[in-house]
Amino acid sequence: MEFEKLYIQAKNTLNPRDISPFISAGSVASAILTDKGKVYLGVCIDTACSLGMCAERNAVANMITNGECKITKLVCLSSTGEILTPCGACREYLMQLHKTNGEMEILKSLDNFATVSLNELLPDWWGKKQINV
DSSP states (O other), rough: OHHHHHHHHHHOOOOOESSSSSSSEEEEEEEEEESSOOOEEEEEEETTTOOOOOOHHHHHHHHHHTTOOOEEEEEEETTTBBBBOOOOHHHHHHHHHHHTTOOOOOEEEEEEEEEHHHHHHHEEEEETHTOOO
């Protein structure tokens, strides 16, 4: 049920649009659920200079702004409603936030709300020893 709610919140956040001739936003949306039960949303920001931000990192920025760093669930989807998994850069970013974030459940499919853990998407992560100190 939580994933269904997160999916709906992310879908309602989608709003593909051009911000300027150089920046577009909102074609991918993400919703994250923290260990404290709060939901943070984000959309992708694409720029001509490649200094944009993925939807997941935008949601994380909102979470960090509000003093949190532990994620339990993540949903990411395209403007067509297709479920996406985080890109490699986002996987690394999510893993570095907190030692338990590797256990977060990431929605993989709307069929039976199948999930995958971040640990499964990023096996043998290089920073595991340092983050567990």
